[in-house]
Amino acid sequence: MTIIAYDGFMPETRTAPARFPVTVDVVALTVRDGELNVLLITRLIDPFRGKLALPGGFVLAGEELLEAAGRELAEETGVEHLPGHLEQLGSYGPKGRDPRGDVLTVAHLLLAPNFPVLSAGSDAEHAAWYPVSQVQNGALQLAFDHERILGDAVERAKSKLEYSPLGAAFCGEEFTVAQLRTVYEAVWGTRLDPRNFHRKATGTPGFLEDTGRTTTGDAGRPAALFRLAGAARPAAGQPTRAVLNPPLMRPRD
Amino acid sequence: MTIIAYDGFMPETRTAPARFPVTVDVVALTVRDGELNVLLITRLIDPFRGKLALPGGFVLAGEELLEAAGRELAEETGVEHLPGHLEQLGSYGPKGRDPRGDVLTVAHLLLAPNFPVLSAGSDAEHAAWYPVSQVQNGALQLAFDHERILGDAVERAKSKLEYSPLGAAFCGEEFTVAQLRTVYEAVWGTRLDPRNFHRKATGTPGFLEDTGRTTTGDAGRPAALFRLAGAARPAAGQPTRAVLNPPLMRPRD
DNA sequence: GGCAATTATCGTCACCTTGACAATAAATCC
C-alpha cells in the first residue's frame, strides 16, 4: 500500500492517513416465479475471471455513494431508470478482500420488481438474475467476499419486510394482495396463510391503498389492485423511513 | 482531488478510480442519570477548531473497520478495554463533508455502560459525555455532518432495543430489571410501566437469566440481579445477532 | 349456458399478548 504524501489531512494522527480505493457493490434482489433472485455479473477480468460477482465498481471523485451505486448498476444492466428501492447495506474491508490489495467496498441493497436485464452492459459483462438459493446451497460461487455480502443483504431484506412497507418495492406500481404475499413467502422462505395475510396487509393502517381497480383475465375471482399508501410511499428523492406498526412478523421456527 | 497513477485497479472502468481518505467515527452512547449521553471530543485543530465532534480518525493500512473504530475510541478516551457493544452504523460521503476535500467516513455505534472517560486522550483532545438532548435541541453544535450521524445512531439504538437484547449492553455484567427499564426509558424518551416491563423482560425466553443474587443497601425491596441469557450473549469476538421475539415494542405516539 | 375448478375475500373462534391498575413483599429510614 503506497503511502501518500502529506496533503492537509494531518496532523490528527502521527501516522500518514492511508487512502483507499473505494468501490460500491449492489445486491439487487427481486422475486421471479416465487423465488428470490439476485442480479450477478460474470467477470471478464482477473481476479476471479469467469466467476460470478455482484455488480459494482469504483466510486468516482465528487460522487455520493448511493449515486455511484445507482450508476454502476445502470451501466452493468443497461437499464436507465432503476425501479425499486435502493439503500446502503454496509461497508466491508478494506483488509483482505481483494488479492490486488486493500479495497473498501460499500455494499448497497436494491429491492426491485422483476425487471429485464439487457444481456450485456457497457462493460460487456453479462448480467443476469440467479436464484439466491443456488448461491446458498453452494451450486454457485461468488467472487471476493460477495457471498457474505449477499448473506447480509438477504438478512436485511427479511427484516425489512417485517418492519417496513418495502415488500411492495418488489412489486410494480399496482399489485394484488396475493402478489405481495408471494414476495413475503419468497423472501422469508415460508408459506403464509392467504386469509390471515390478507387481513393483516389490508388491515394495517397506512400500508395499502385500494385503487378501486381489479385484475382481469386470470383464473379465479378478480383481485383488488392496491398501491402503497401515501404515508408509506417514499417522498421525492428521499428514502422511505415509514414503519409498519405493528410489524408483520415472520414465523420463527 | 489528486488522481493516483495506474496501480493495477484497472481496467474495469475508463475513469481512474479515485482513492479516498477513509475515517471511522464512533457514536458512543450511554445512559447517565436516566438520560441518553453521547461521547464527544473538543477539536483542537481546524477545521471546526474548538467545536465538538464525534471521536474518530483515519483508518490505517491493513486495518479492519471495526478494529480502527475501537482503536480510535480507545486512544481518544484513554480507555484500554472498551465495554459494551460496537457495531457498524453506516458510511457517509465522500462528497462535501469536509472542507479539506472528499473524505469517506464509516460511522460506528457503541452501546456501553456509563464508563469514566479519562479527561484527555493521547491526542490531548478532551473527551466527555454530553446529553444527546443538548445536541437535538441545538444547545450544542457538532462539527462536520456529525449531527446527522448522531441522529441516525440514536434511531438505530432505538430500534435495537425493540428487536435485540442489546439494551443490556448499556448495563454492566449484572443488572436489575429496573436498571434495564431506565435504559429503555432514556433511549426511547418515554416512561414504561414497571410492572408490565418486568413481566415482558423476564417473560421473554432467552433474554434474561436470573443470577440468584439480589441488590442490597438501596431503599426499598431488594431487586433480583439478572444477566444476559446465554443465547443473547455475544459469542467470543462475534457480534450479537440474537433477536428478541416477539419484540419489546416501543410506544408510538 | 351450466358446472367444475380456481382464486379472492370475509367470518369465526380459541388463544395469547398487551395496557391499565390493584395488591402484596421486603427492604430502608427515622
Added chain:
DNA sequence: GGATTTATTGTCAAGGTGACGATAATTGCC
C-alpha cells in the same frame, strides 16, 4: 416499629393472531 420506598405478582378487559370454514366472482371446459 411504623412509614416509606421499591420490587414483584396478579387480575381483567381489549385487541391481535393462527387455524380454518364459508362465500364470492371469475375462467375453463363441455
